[in-house]
Amino acid sequence: MHLMQSKNRAAILGYGAYVPYYRLPTTEIARVWKGGGSGPNVEKAVAAADEDTVTMAIEAARQAMKMAGTESVGAVFVGTESKPYAVKPTSTIVAQALGQHHTLAADLEFACKAGTEAMQVITGLVGSGMIEAGIAIGMDTAQGRPGDDLEYTAASGGAAYVIGRKDRSAVALIDCSTSYVSDTGDFWRRAHERYPRHLSRFTGEPAYFHHIESSVKTLFEETGHKPSDFKYAVFHQPNPRFPVEVATRLGFTMEQIKTGLLNPMIGNTYAGSSPIGLAAVLDEARPGDKILMASFGSGAGSDAFCIEVLEGITRTRGVNPTVKSMLERSTKIDYSTYSKFRDKLQK
Amino acid sequence: MAIQYWRRRDRYYRLVGSRCKDCGDEFFPPVYKCKGCGSEHVADKEMPRTGRIVTYTQLHEPLPGFEAQAPLYLAVVKLDNGARVLTQIVDSPDDSVRTGAKVEATVRRMRVDGESGQIIYGYKFVVRS
Ligand SMILES: [Zn+2]
Numbered sequence: 001m002h003l004m005q006s007k008n009r010a011a012i013l014g015y016g017a018y019v020p021y022y023r024l025p026t027t028e029i030a031r032v033w034k035g036g037g038s039g040p041n042v043e044k045a046v047a048a049a050d051e052d053t054v055t056m057a058i059e060a061a062r063q064a065m066k067m068a069g070t071e072s073v074g075a076v077f078v079g080t081e082s083k084p085y086a087v088k089p090t091s092t093i094v095a096q097a098l099g100q101h102h103t104l105a106a107d108l109e110f111a112c113k114a115g116t117e118a119m120q121v122i123t124g125l126v127g128s129g130m131i132e133a134g135i136a137i138g139m140d141t142a143q144g145r146p147g148d149d150l151e152y153t154a155a156s157g158g159a160a161y162v163i164g165r166k167d168r169s170a171v172a173l174i175d176c177s178t179s180y181v182s183d184t185g186d187f188w189r190r191a192h193e194r195y196p197r198h199l200s201r202f203t204g205e206p207a208y209f210h211h212i213e214s215s216v217k218t219l220f221e222e223t224g225h226k227p228s229d230f231k232y233a234v235f236h237q238p239n240p241r242f243p244v245e246v247a248t249r250l251g252f253t254m255e256q257i258k259t260g261l262l263n264p265m266i267g268n269t270y271a272g273s274s275p276i277g278l279a280a281v282l283d284e285a286r287p288g289d290k291i292l293m294a295s296f297g298s299g300a301g302s303d304a305f306c307i308e309v310l311e312g313i314t315r316t317r318g319v320n321p322t323v324k325s326m327l328e329r330s331t332k333i334d335y336s337t338y339s340k341f342r343d344k345l346q347k
Numbered sequence: 348m349a350i351q352y353w354r355r356r357d358r359y360y361r362l363v364g365s366r367c368k369d370c371g372d373e374f375f376p377p378v379y380k381c382k383g384c385g386s387e388h389v390a391d392k393e394m395p396r397t398g399r400i401v402t403y404t405q406l407h408e409p410l411p412g413f414e415a416q417a418p419l420y421l422a423v424v425k426l427d428n429g430a431r432v433l434t435q436i437v438d439s440p441d442d443s444v445r446t447g448a449k450v451e452a453t454v455r456r457m458r459v460d461g462e463s464g465q466i467i468y469g470y471k472f473v474v475r476s
Contacts, residue, residue, distance in 0.1 A: 021438035048438060049415035050455040054468065058360070058454045084466055093468065097360040097454055099393075331440065340415050 003222040004120065004177050006127020011170035011310065013070060013133060014162040016063025017279040018056045019266055019326040022046040026152045028335045039152025040239045044267030046333065047141045047156035049341045052084045057139040058097045060160035063320040064135060065098060068162035069169070074131025075104040075122050079114025079271045080158075082141045083107055086191070094137070104134070111187060112236055113297025114138060115158065115271040116177075120303060122163045123174050133164030140270035145195035146344055153239055153263070158272020159279040171313050172282065172291070175306040176223060180214040187298035198298075207300045208238065212246050215304035216294050223306060227251040231289040234260035234277035236296035238268045252292075259284055265327050271297075278307070280323040282316075285309045352467055357391075359469035360454055364430055366392035375430040396452040397475070398426035403436065403444055412458050420444050424472055432470070439474035451475045 024046050026039030047056065057078050065073075076095040083090050091105035108114045108121070115138015122134035139158030144150030166173055186207035189196035212235060220226060227233070233256045235243035240263045247257045260277035269276055274295040281291055287309055294304040321329075339345050357363040364375030369386035375394050380387050403422035413419060420436035422444070436444055437455060450472040457469040 048455075050437065050457075050471070052456060052466070054466075055454050055456065093360075096356060097468075099357075099361060343415075 001222055002178055002218050004124075004179070005175070006123050008127045008129055009166040010123040010126040010163055010174050011166035012161050012172040012174065012282075012307070013164045013170055014064045014066065014068025014316070015159060015171065015279050015282060016060040016067065016320055017157070017159040017276050017323045017326060018060040018139070019045050019157040019276070019323065019330075020047045020051055020056065021330055022048060022333050022341065023330045024333055024335070024338045028338070029152055032335045033147040040241060041153055041264050041267050043265060043332070044153060044155035045157050045269065045330075046338055046341060051141070051156070053078070053080045053082050053139050053141055054084055054090050054093045056141070056156065056158060057090065057094045057137045057160065060139065060158060061094055061098055061135055061137055064160040064162045067171070067316055067319045068133070068164070070133050070162050070164065073098075073100055073103055073133050073135050073162065075125055075134030076100060077104070077106050077108055077118035077121060077134065078137045078139060079108040079110070079116070079118040080138070080140050081109065081111055081114065081189075081270055082143070098135075104131075110301060111297040111299050112238070112268070112270045112273055113295040113301055113303055115275045116293070116295035116303040116305070119161055119163065119174070119275075119305070120177055120179070123177070126164055133162055136161045136163060138271040138273075138275035140272050142268060142270040143195060143342060148195070149200070150196070150198065153268040155267030155269050157266055157269040157276055159275035161275065166310075169312045169315060170310050171316055172285075172310055173308040175308050176219070177303055177305040178215045178218045178222070179301060179303045180211055180218065181301035182211070184211075184298070184300035186300055203238070204242070207298060208236070208242050208296050209246055209249070211300050211302035212236070212294050212296050212304075213249065215302035216250055216292070219292075219304045219306060225306060227256070229290055230256060230292045232259055232281045232285065233257050233292040234274055234281055235294050236274050236302075237261065237263035237277065238273075238296075240264045262323070262327075276323060282309070282313065283322040283324065285313060287311045287313055359457070362394040362396060362452055362470055363391050364394045365389040373428045373430050375426065375432055394430055395427040398424045398432070398450055400436070400444070400446055400448045400450060401425045401431065402446060422472070424450055435471045437471045437473055443474040443476055449475050
């Protein structure tokens with residue numbers, strides 16, 4: 001068996017999403033670099049000049065703690081590939097802002113799947129009884145090299161999850177998960193480099209599709225679940241096309257994935273991508289609904305989860321702003337403002 | 348990190364101020380002695396994160412380090428407990444920034460010490476309509 005399931009049941013007690021206020025239409029990127037056209041997504045979410053992974057993680061985590069009603073946590077894990085410091089944890093700054101000191105704190109790194117990895121580790125810590133509750137955050141301010149194809153999608157945002165012992169007020173049970181990894185060089189960034197590099201030829205088949213299909217199929221084989229058991233499915237979203245394609249290959253319908261499909265409106269929020277898709281689904285889900293979530297991280301790997309919505313979801317309505325409200329509360333910027341915000345201008 | 352900032356990080360990240368144990372008055376920034384009754388029995392207390400704009404101004408030539416954010420709004424915010432905070436208003440449409448507008452605290456970068464120094468975080472406010 002490859003399935004991971006905690007002996008003591010662990011559940012999501014609260015969650016919070018964060019999408020920054022600014023949107024860059026991809027027609028702006030195409031206008032500057034290609035003389036017209038657009039990217040695969042309509043817009044991408046852009047962090048303001050004074051935002052970074054720390055500030056966005058604090059916002060999402062604060063919401064998640066509020067919904068959970070949790071005063072203290074035993075772990076603060078931030079999954080990200082855009083740490084403000086190369087050396088100095090993002091997680092200690094977040095913990096300080098949450099008033100948490102007697103806690104594990106660590107930054108997890110695995111390209112776009114660092115957030116779901118944090119969820120698995122905390123599920124294990126809660127499941128073993130080592131901690132009562134912990135907070136897992138997937139958050140990024142992803143940057144693409146100006147003019148590179150990645151620039152259309154590389155976006156900012158993410159979500160935070162307080163995971164603790166399953167109790168009556170719990171929002172959703174983390175029933176089980178699987179992971180599948182291999183050494184695959186589809187995307188990387190060497191130390192001291194500002195922007196990542198990628199091999200377009202590797203991005204799809206041997207990377208995204210192979211890893212997600214492997215983690216999800218393992219989950220199906222070992223639990224006996226099939227796509228029709230799930231009300232919703234959320235896949236990592238590097239562009240609008242891949243999640244639809246992988247869903248179709250695995251036997252899911254558009255109806256199951258549309259609620260969590262945010263790439264067309266916000267782009268690829270990297271470690272935040274599948275966690276924020278899950279948040280959008282939880283905003284609408286009802287007790288008893290099953291959710292499949294599968295992340296993908298370059299380098300490469302995928303985590304697949306079976307999540308079951310619990311009665312506690314009904315008490316969460318109106319507690320925090322929904323993902324939908326964050327998509328609506330936004331303003332468009334042009335390429336020059338984006339360059340100024342994201343430090344792309346040399347002075 | 349300047350030692351002063353390090354000592355004040357709970358104030359900057361969590362709006363930790365003071366509450367007088369004798370008369371109940373609350374203050375931000377924190378005080379050693381109650382400004383209302385003069386009592387020295389004051390304790391740390393997290394301020395409410397919501398309030399209203401009392402007065403504001405728009406800066407077109409902000410201080411060094413804030414150039415990328417110009418033009419920016421500076422406001423005096425009265426928190427729900429009556430404490431007053433001088434703060435920047437961010438992520439809010441121009442027509443929403445007005446006297447009486449409801450605002451909520453957020454944490455943002457305040458200052459970045461060049462390419463190799465530390466990043467200083469602190470509170471700013473967003474209009475919540
Ligand atoms: Zn007093």
